[in-house]
Amino acid sequence: MxxxxxxxxxxxxxxxxxxxxxxxxxxxxxxxxxxxxxxxxxxxxxxxxxxxxxxxxxxxxxxxxxxxxxxxxxxxxxxxxxxxxxxxxxxxxxxxxxxxxxxxxxxxxxxxxxxxxxxxxxxxxxxxxxxxxxxxxxxxxxxxxxxxxxxxAPPGPAADTPNAAGRAERTDAEPIAHPAAGTSASTELRGLLASGAPAKADVTTVARRWGIHRTTLVKHFAQRYGLPPDAWLRNWRIARAKTLMMHGMPLADIAALTGFADQAHLTRVFKRIHGSAPGVLRKALARPPQG
The missing domain is CATH 2.60.120.10 (Jelly Rolls)
Incomplete structure (x- = not known):
């Protein structure tokens, strides 16, 4: 059980x-x-x-x-x-x-x-x-x-490659075609997804702009950021929703602002990622501060 x-x-x-x-x-x-x-x-x-x-x-x-x-x-x-x-x-x-x-x-x-x-x-x-x-x-x-x-930490920016943690321990990663274009396309796609305007983040359109196939872009994105674009977007939306919860915004409003179909949809995804429903976190936020 x-x-x-x-x-x-x-x-x-x-x-x-x-x-x-x-x-x-x-x-x-x-x-x-x-x-x-x-x-x-x-x-x-x-x-x-x-x-x-x-x-x-x-x-x-x-x-x-x-x-x-x-x-x-x-x-x-x-x-x-x-x-x-x-x-x-x-x-x-x-x-x-x-x-x-x-x-x-x-x-x-x-x-x-x-x-x-x-x-x-x-x-x-x-x-x-x-x-x-x-x-x-x-x-x-x-x-x-x-x-x-x-x-x-090694010199140079690392914020764009969060999936590098533990990468040195991997031996099973296979090379993907068009590495330079795939990296650039992945960076652009993540920026579009995180911009709050995912309608502009069409995988096929971005892939075509960089001269690669949609499937190739999805593989590059998953290797670079750890999740395929759709799963990465769900996680990004939950991270934004959690921030809004900390500021006391109602869950229904949060769901609308972060791109979920409704509050029930937000609750299901939140629970899959954090283990508990958002209401459990809201109750903790509502407790009076411990002096």
Whole structure:
């Protein structure tokens, strides 16, 4: 039987959302977040993919996933309990610049460090903790993580290739025809999809403009961004919807603004990506701040 329980902690003083989860036989579909996703496994183990590479994380280990890196998650066997922080990139960067002003990266997605995992679990899973105390605990845990495991990021812009996380571990990626045109077409298509005017983001039209076949463009896009265009657009819409939820906008209005057919459609897609319905997150947002 599939079992899932999600508890969200949200607050104006927090540097993002915090979630505590308990799962049995539950799997998330491939998705991404705009935030740094840092999780601590308190019980059980999980098997997941990130940027096309397979990983396993066990009790006492951390999972660190950069923004917009496509990944799965969940528990295939037994019970899995973990805490997760979705940390705003700007807040993360303010901590990271203390170590390297050019940005940082992590060589591993899964980090085995029981003491540090316990520090993150304490920051993530305790109910009744004030927002200020939780923010302080997250800051201390993040600084320790950066000090022990971060390394300087390679020079040059990396924002356009979020699916590079873990790519070095892949050995099964096959070359796709027309690499230069495919890269340029993929970049243009993603820009159109993210512009809020997806009607202009016709895959066939963009492919024709760059002299390649529609199927070739879809393959290039999926290899570069981790998902085919239609799935990437659904995820992007959910990320925008989540931001609007944080500002208190009604779900029906959010659905209309982000391109979903209606509130029910938004709810179904949100639950596939985040595990819980948007109402669970809305209730967490409605709680009075913890002093």
């Amino acid at each position: 599939t079992v899932s329980r999600f508890t969200w902690y949200c607050g104006a003083e927090l540097p993002g959302e915090v979630m505590a989860a308990a799962l049995e036989n539950y799997q998330f579909e491939p998705h991404f977040h705009d935030a740094w996703s840092i999780g601590a496994i308190a019980e059980g183990s999980c098997s997941f993919s990130c940027a096309g590479a397979r990983h396993a994380a066990h009790c006492g280990e951390l999972v660190v996933i950069p923004p917009r890196a496509v990944h799965t998650g969940g528990a295939a066997d037994g019970r899995l309990c973990y805490g997760m922080a979705y940390i705003e990139p700007a807040w993360f960067d303010r901590h990271a610049t203390l170590f390297d002003r050019g940005g940082v990266q992590f060589e591993r997605i899964v980090i085995a460090d029981e003491a540090l995992c316990a520090q993150w679990i304490a920051a993530l899973a305790q109910s009744g903790m004030s927002d200020r105390a939780r923010t302080h605990a997250l800051s201390a845990a993040l600084l320790t993580l950066l000090a022990r495991y971060a390394s300087p």
